[in-house]
Amino acid sequence: MLQSEISDILKEFNLKVTPIRTTVLNVLVHSDVALSHADITDKIGDESVDKVTLYRTLNTFNEKGLIHKVATEDRNWLYAIMLKSNKIPVSEHDHAHFICNSCEKIFCFPVSQHTQSGIASIKEGFKVLEQEIRLHGICPACQ
Amino acid sequence: MLQSEISDILKEFNLKVTPIRTTVLNVLVHSDVALSHADITDKIGDESVDKVTLYRTLNTFNEKGLIHKVATEDRNWLYAIMLKSNKIPVSEHDHAHFICNSCEKIFCFPVSQHTQSGIASIKEGFKVLEQEIRLHGICPACQ
DNA sequence: CACTATTTGCAACTTAGTTGCAATGGAGAT
DNA sequence: ATCTCCATTGCAACTAAGTTGCAAATAGTG
Numbered sequence: 296m297l298q299s300e301i302s303d304i305l306k307e308f309n310l311k312v313t314p315i316r317t318t319v320l321n322v323l324v325h326s327d328v329a330l331s332h333a334d335i336t337d338k339i340g341d342e343s344v345d346k347v348t349l350y351r352t353l354n355t356f357n358e359k360g361l362i363h364k365v366a367t368e369d370r371n372w373l374y375a376i377m378l379k380s381n382k383i384p385v386s387e388h389d390h391a392h393f394i395c396n397s398c399e400k401i402f403c404f405p406v407s408q409h410t411q412s413g414i415a416s417i418k419e420g421f422k423v424l425e426q427e428i429r430l431h432g433i434c435p436a437c438q
Numbered sequence: 439m440l441q442s443e444i445s446d447i448l449k450e451f452n453l454k455v456t457p458i459r460t461t462v463l464n465v466l467v468h469s470d471v472a473l474s475h476a477d478i479t480d481k482i483g484d485e486s487v488d489k490v491t492l493y494r495t496l497n498t499f500n501e502k503g504l505i506h507k508v509a510t511e512d513r514n515w516l517y518a519i520m521l522k523s524n525k526i527p528v529s530e531h532d533h534a535h536f537i538c539n540s541c542e543k544i545f546c547f548p549v550s551q552h553t554q555s556g557i558a559s560i561k562e563g564f565k566v567l568e569q570e571i572r573l574h575g576i577c578p579a580c581q
Numbered sequence: 582c583a584c585t586a587t588t589t590g591c592a593a594c595t596t597a598g599t600t601g602c603a604a605t606g607g608a609g610a611t
Numbered sequence: 612a613t614c615t616c617c618a619t620t621g622c623a624a625c626t627a628a629g630t631t632g633c634a635a636a637t638a639g640t641g
Contacts, residue, residue: 311587311638332628345590350629352588366509370597371628393564402564420578421536421545427572435563454607454618475597488621493598495619513628514597582641589636595629605620611613 308359315344319352320361320376329365329375329392329401365392365401375403391428397437451502458487462495463504463519472508472518472535472544508535508544508570518546534571540580 301320302312310316322338323330330338332349353374356362365373393402444463445455453459465481466473473481475492496517499505508516536545 313588313638315589346628347591347630348589355588364511366511366513368507368509370509370513370515372513393566420581421573421575422581423536423573423575427574429570429572430564430566431570432564432566438563438565456607456619458620489597490599490622491620498619584640585638586640587636587638590634592632594631597626597628599626600624602623603621605618607618608616610615 304361308356308361310355310359310361315348316352316356318344319349320356323356323362323374323376326375327402329373329403331367331371331373335374363403365403367401368394373401375401391430393430393432393434395434395437396431397433400434402434447504451499451504453498453502453504458491459495459499461487462492463499466499466505466517466519469518470545472516472546474510474514474516478517506546508546510544511537516544518544534573536573536575536577538577538580539574540576543577545577 298317298321301317301324304320304324305312305316318339319335322335326338332346332353335349335353336344336346353362353364353372357364357374362374362376365375367373391403394400395402441460441464444460444467447463447467448455448459461482462478465478469481475489475496478492478496479487479489496505496507496515500507500517505517505519508518510516534546537543538545
C-alpha cells in the first residue's frame with residue numbers, strides 16, 4: 296500500500312495526517328492479526344514512539360471507527376483494522392476473532408449475516424444489538 | 439441453596455472446604471450475572487476478605503473448572519459459575535455472554551450444539567476447539 | 582507567514598493483579 | 612482427640628498496563 300493511500304484513509308476519517316499516525320496505521324494495515332500496544336511498539340522499532348502517544352493514537356483510531364479493540368484473555372488490548380477487499384477500512388459491529396492456542400495470534404474477520412441469524416434470538420427477552428464471536432483453536436500456520 | 443450443598447460442590451471439584459471458599463462460592467452461586475473482584479468484595483461485605491486471597495480463590499475455582507473468567511471491555515475480569523438446572527456446576531467451553539448496554543451486567547448461558555454448528559467452519563484452515571459468543575444489547579430488566 | 586486548535590512528549594499517577602514469605606488451618610492417619 | 616503435613620491465607624511490597632495534566636511542537640487553513 297502506498298503512503299498516499301494511508302494519508303487518504305486518515306483524511307477520510309477526519310484525522311490530521313501526522314508522522315505518528317501514518318506510521319501506526321501503516322503497521323496495522325500490513326498486519327493480518329490483531330496487535331498489542333507492545334507489538335506495535337516493536338514493529339515501529341527505531342524511531343521510538345512515546346507510549347502515551349501510541350495509546351492516544353490507538354484510542355483515537357478506535358473512536359473514529361478506523362480500528363477496533365479486542366480485550367484478550369490476559370487482559371490486554373489488541374488493535375486491528377478491518378479492510379474490505381478494496382483496502383478501504385470498514386467499521387463493523389459484528390465480527391469474529393480467532394485466537395490461536397499455539398501462537399496466540401488473534402485473527403479478525405467479518406461474519407456472514409447468515410451465521411449471525413442463528414444466534415440472534417438466543418434467549419427470550421434479550422435484545423441483541425451487536426455481537427462478537429470468539430473462537431479458540433489452531434490457526435493454519437500452526438497445524 | 440443449603441450450606442452443605444456448597445461444601446459438596448467444593449468437594450466434588452477436589453477443593454478443601456474453607457470459610458472463604460464457601461463464602462465466595464455462595465456469592466457466585468446466588469448471582470445470575472458475572473461478578474468482578476470488586477463486586478464480590480462488596481457482596482461479602484463485613485467479614486472482609488484479603489484481596490490477594492480472593493484473587494487466588496477465584497483463580498483456583500477457574501483452574502478447576504468450577505467457574506470461568508470473562509475479560510470485559512474495560513479490561514477487568516468477571517467471574518461466573520454456570521449451573522445446570524439441578525444446581526450442579528458444569529464446566530463448559532462453549533457458552534455465550536450477554537452484555538447489557540444499559541446496566542452493563544453480564545449474563546452467561548450455555549449455547550446449544552445446534553447454534554454452535556453454524557459457526558464451526560467459519561474459515562478454511564482454522565481448527566476451532568472452543569468458542570465464546572459475546573452479545574451486546576438490552577437485557578429484559580432494562581427494556 | 583501567521584494563527585489556532587490539535588497533537589505530542591514527559592513525568593507522575595492510578596489501579597488491577599502478582600509474588601514471596603511467614604503464619605494458619607483442614608483433613609486424613611494414628 | 613491429637614498429630615502431622617501440605618494447602619490455604621494474610622500482609623507488604625512489587626509489576627505492568629494504561630491514564631492524567633501540562634507545556635511544547637506542529638498540521639492545516641487563510
